Amino acid sequence: MASWKCVKNCGACCYLDPAERPGLEEYLSPEELELYLSMVGEDGWCVNFDHTTRQCRIYLERPRFCRVQPDNFEQMYGVDPTDFDEFAIDCCYQQIEEVYGSNSPEMGRYIREVESG
Ligand code: SF4
Ligand code: SF4
Numbered sequence: 001m002a003s004w005k006c007v008k009n010c011g012a013c014c015y016l017d018p019a020e021r022p023g024l025e026e027y028l029s030p031e032e033l034e035l036y037l038s039m040v041g042e043d044g045w046c047v048n049f050d051h052t053t054r055q056c057r058i059y060l061e062r063p064r065f066c067r068v069q070p071d072n073f074e075q076m077y078g079v080d081p082t083d084f085d086e087f088a089i090d091c092c093y094q095q096i097e098e099v100y101g102s103n104s105p106e107m108g109r110y111i112r113e114v115e116s117g
Helices: 030-039 070-077 081-100 105-115
Strands: none
Touching (some): 070 081, 081 105
């Protein structure tokens, strides 16, 4: 069973356009939803995302909904911690496909790195 991991040079989950994220209000508190919407730039990307380095400028202070970890996924999505890896990997696949495409270098890298364990 593969373990979830975040690969370098991606950032797909920092594309926050609410049109691509149905049901935000179901898993974010009203305060978090307000924060989320305040972070969406005109191009749909998070204003804290550095496109040059593809890294988060506020990584250590990023909100709960940016933190991919079992306790958060259980609270936000009701995912049992034993299903965390599978669920989180699927989230990355979906997000990478939407943002970069299924034949993108980002997708290729993700598949290789996750499958290599
Ligand atoms: S989509 Fe997944 S691999 Fe890409 S930056 Fe987000 S967590 Fe990392
Ligand atoms: S705060 Fe950081 S981790 Fe969260 S969406 Fe923005 S750039 Fe990505």
